[in-house]
Amino acid sequence: MHEDQIMSSDLPGFFQGTEMPDATWWQALFPNPAQILTLVGLAPGMDAVDLCSGDGWFTLPMAKIARHVMAVDIDAKMLAHASTRLTRDRITNCDYQVGDAYGLAEYVPRPVDFVFMANSFHGVPDRERLARIVGEALKPGGRFAIVNWHQLPR
16 A cells, blocks of 8 residues: 555444544554553453454564454455555564455454454444444453544634
């Protein structure tokens, strides 16, 4: 992907307002993703899901911390970028699943410790439904961490 290419999708089900304006967008908003992941509770030995993973900006540091990561995104192009990012760093403890976030139960065969979602929750049409689905995918005591932005009044 070219550095200044817009990263978005016209796929049905794509959460509105969650596309990335360009490839440097994640880095500008979240310059230290590993620190954010640690602050929201990701720890070594955990099984984790990067839900709506996009191009893998958070997936790579998740895989460096967690025992295993599953990156889930509705857009196969975004997962291909994530896979390339992890392959460059020789990371092998990540699986990739093309699919809608609401289908999480189909993709996660066993409960996980941690589900992470960055810059997508604001675009989810039915947030309560998604929260229930994520809750069912978590182990007892598991954590659903959402890093999101919201528009401030001007």
